[in-house]
Amino acid sequence: MSDSCRTACEAKVAFQSCKSPDANDRVQFYDSWAQNYEKDHALMSYRAPDLAVSALSDHFSGSPEAALVLDVACGTGWVAKKMVERGFRHFVGVDGSGGMLALAAQTGLYQDLRLALLGTQPLPAQTDGFDVVIIVGALDAGFAPVSVVRELCHAAKPGGLVCMARGEHRGAPARKYKEDLERELDLMEEEGLWRPVGIKQSDRYMEDPHLNPEREEDTEEERFIGGTVYLYRKSIRPSVQISH
Template sequence: MTDSCRTEEDARAAFQSCKSNDARDRVRFYDSWAENYEEDHCLMSYSAPHLGIDFLMDNFSGRPAAARVLDVACGSGWIAKLMVELGFKHFVGVDGSQGMLDQAAKTGLYEELKLALLGTEPLPAHTGAFDVVIIVGALDAGFAPVSVVRELCNAAKPGGLVCMSRGDHRGAAGLQYKKDLERELQRMQEEGLWSPVGLKHTDRYMEDPHLNPQSVQELPQEQRFIGGMAYLYKKSLQ
């Protein structure tokens, strides 16, 4: 993060400038945002990484040092930096932005980093290869399609954990995405692909980045935030 003088207004403007529905335009945006990505998210009180990882650790019974972790939509490597503090050592990262992967490479934590645009290209991961599959923030309208969750399950080992952390962004598209996602999660459970470990909700997932900067300071604190959810599933042994 090279710009140490960024403000919440800068961060909010960055979030709001990514409006294109074209996947390649979004990739170019994230390439340009990579150096300030983590700082801007911190300025918006982004709790998704901790929400997902804390819930995962509440339910992880293996040896972190021996576990293979697939970090999907890995961005700048934030997840690996948090998980390595908990004893995890073996990470493979996937992201659609080369700029983000360049930042992730600087952490020195990933054994492999792979470029793939979720939903447009297959998830570049071997079937049944990972003890933990984690995706934070990317499951939302205009980003990773709901169909990606089957690929996450496919990459996990039998008995492995799939952790998904996402925000409940306001608006019709966000509401529909959540409905479609939870319908697909339930369908996969009924098909015997995995079983739910649990859900964890937060009222303070992050400050809503799409609020008007001029009016946001006038809102009560609780209205400035959107909620979010972590979903945790265990892949079936069969």
């Protein structure tokens, strides 16, 4: 059951207990967290779905009502709820946690929801099938591996948009993940698979749930972690093949 009286301290405890580097353990953790996920993230001022959907909407030029959206690591459906406010209507969701998918189903927004542990199982999505592919909050160490971004690109229609939002979490594994991710994004651009449409940084992605709640010396700025939204357009036809 969702706990409507949860405090920020309880939310931080939940975030801090979600530490395993193993993606399978992580999604099991999300199964148990699902009922309190949105409440806890709201307590941490989680803005990722807003940031991603706003960046996407700035560059989406088609008819949102007609667009088919693949929401990868959809969780409880927060991103789809934000996209509905911008006129999008057709969603397919993918996540590794059955508990999170059960809540996504309750939104009534998804025409299909698919269970898959990314990195271990292939992305269950048709090649060239989606006008928009979006992933928010799951490109990080212990979540979806960097290799998944190629699968996101494959799932987009030629000319479709791929929107990826992630938080700049502190620590070496997160920094290494970011380096690897940006190398892969650049490589895919060199290969002519897509081109960047916009990269938007925010210094307020969410409050850092790993800061010690007892510390009072943190400034307002230090309480937050930043985030990045990467937006790419899939090539109509891959133009250059680079051999390495």
